[in-house]
Amino acid sequence: MTMLSTNSGNEPTQTVSSRARTLWTACAAHALHDGYTDLIYLLLPIWQAEFALGYGALAFLRGLAAASMAGLQVPMGHLAERIGGRATLALGTALAAIGYVIAGYSGGLVGLCVALVVVGCGLSTQHPIASAAVSRAYQGDARGPLGTYNFSGDIGKAAIPSGASLLLAFMSWHHMLWALAVLGAIVAVAVAIFLPANLRPVAAEPKAAHGSSGARGGFALLLSIGILDSSVRMGFLTFLPFLLKEQGASLSTIGQALALVFIGGAAGKFACGWLGARFGVLATVLLTEAGTAAAILAVLALPLAGILVLLPVVGVQLNGTSSVLYGTVPELVPPGRTEKAFAVFYTGTIGAGATAPILFGFLGDAVGSHGAIMATALTAVVILPLAIALAPRLPATEAGGQN
Template identity: 30%
Template sequence: MTDAPAPAPPLPDRDWRIIGLIGTGHFLSHFYMLCLAPLFPIWREEFGVSYAVLGLSVALMAAITGLLQTPVGFLVDRHGARPFLVGGTLLMALSIAAMALAPNYWVVLGLAITSGIGNSVIHPADYAILGSSIGERRMGRAFAMHTFTGNLGFAAAPLAIGLMTQTLGLGWRPALLAAGLAGVPVVAAIVLQSRILRDQARPKKHAAPLGREVLLSRTMLMFFAFFLLSSMAGVGVQSFLIAMLDKLWATPLAVASLTLTGYVMGATGGVLIGGWYADRYASHFTFVTALTALSITLLLAIGLLPLPDAALPVVALVAGGALGASRTPRDVMVKHAAPPGQMGKVFGFISSGLPLGSAITPVPFGLMLDHGVPWLVMPTVAALLVASLFCAGTARGGALRAARVPAPSPLPAE
């Protein structure tokens, strides 16, 4: 039976303001994660350190962010998300701004750690606020915009830093100072508008399983694995697609770069399609499965068939779009599985699989290229995505059994 779509009215002004506030903070979070790497050549000369040491700044920021998300999630559930969102965003922004005054690289490294501490607040606080402040029938679009603004932050960071340091000739210190201080008005806006940001309702004592009981349940562990494996697959494509095409088919660098750009653009824009779908239909897992299967097929074609140069960017665009569109229903599935009042810890724990997956992937995929088996890259990506679907299905089944309800029926039209 096909769910009949119904046109939805425009989001109320209040919902747009909430999505805008949370989305802007998420943009900054991703922007700050990627704004240091473009400065590595400059820092190498100025501070006299190796690229390996420079890489520690990004690695530590990501590691601290991932490791602290779960404990921060417990605090968000206990004390409310708004103060943590304000404090975390401010700490993140001021840490980046303070790097402009750093006398040596070790101060930069310390500030990268403090920025990571601030960044660890974003996912648990954002999802707790969105889950409580946005109407259920608009949750998919809210989550989609959250992911979309984060992706824009990743895309904007190298461009903005390059523009300020190279085109405008500001130097790296004014560039980082400007980037960091840009977060201050965002924090001020969150504070001034905080009355429209709702904290999740706290459950009655013993009304639901608490703490580690929730996170160590089979359902949540499977969702964590879903996020982890999806991240491993996605980073494998983004990090090694160009090198794989070169080694397999001697694809020109310009074509390979355009192919990667197509994949990233598709993945970024696809989340908005997924948000639209998630708000109109209840068959989220079926949607995720179908689109992931399409993406697997197209990625295998890129890695195993000598496609024409003109076709590569188009195939990659569709593959990325399919995978991106599957991501928002995934987030909504997690939201529905989270016990009342515990979205902070649930999303903090599950989304920590994303940076962990990013950390695991590069070495094994790099070894495939080093040992002359680049044809293994896309089949490995495909295997990771298939495994992620198995984990998603297991998690969904566990959530339905825990709720003791049948599979969800289509949502009524708005």
């Protein structure tokens, strides 16, 4: 009879292997899906020039993808329960790639609308399935792997728009989208091959309750902060390419600028994760949101060279809060409801990412891009009192950090 080898911690090697495969496959899917999501920001100025679209129409295009992605988070989780997470994630990844193929063939606004709805439907599979898979694989030890998983999304945000801007130097945007669709097909195949089909969770450690009424109220406040934080981030990123274009930036420069923001965002997730553990959620959120407002206002006042220098700092502030918020979700829900809480949280934050750019877009049509960007800074300021209200509802270790 074949013996099952074990590692130094007496844990079956097969389990360790399944965990690693789950984590790295989820990371690959997250990188692609987040890169696909933020590729739209690079495309908006191109579509504006080609199809003569206003800010409201462009924000509507961005909102179509985000709305379909947000609205299907929970249904895709239910679909995964029926046909399996691996099949759902692989099919969703392939569907997102097909959506960009359709976009490449589009000759007008209607075709782009259809394409972006298809893209959003495919992208809706990743967050609930991949994050739940990592959570199930590592259970009580999932905070670190989930941090790695979240960081991988920022790698995709930096790499795919930047790579796309380089491809635009050699080919049209239509051919660029078809090339990136091939990458999506490769990742879909990798998910189908490498993501374990029937990953069994290890035993979960009991978690101390923080009081049901406090947890419910705390989660609602946390969700509100997440919605506003996502609104600031998506609203600013929607208008950043146009601000850069007004300053004389080329498409290649715009792509590199977006990469600078996302690289800063990746660093922000690491830095703010440490700050959250050391100083607590309240201090970290106050720091990042006040910093976000200040950085956005500075971007409005600087010339192009100064903006490019500042953008990594802007990225740190924009993305830093989200890493703290995601890590706090399990602390505010009863044991056994973490996956549902993540689905609700992602639905709210991604939904805000769909609707806020539309509102900011119409505001931009009325008062100009500078006025709309200034409104995103004011929205960041609104988060500060909500964070203060959330602090008493957090566990002591989360609210005040380490002593």
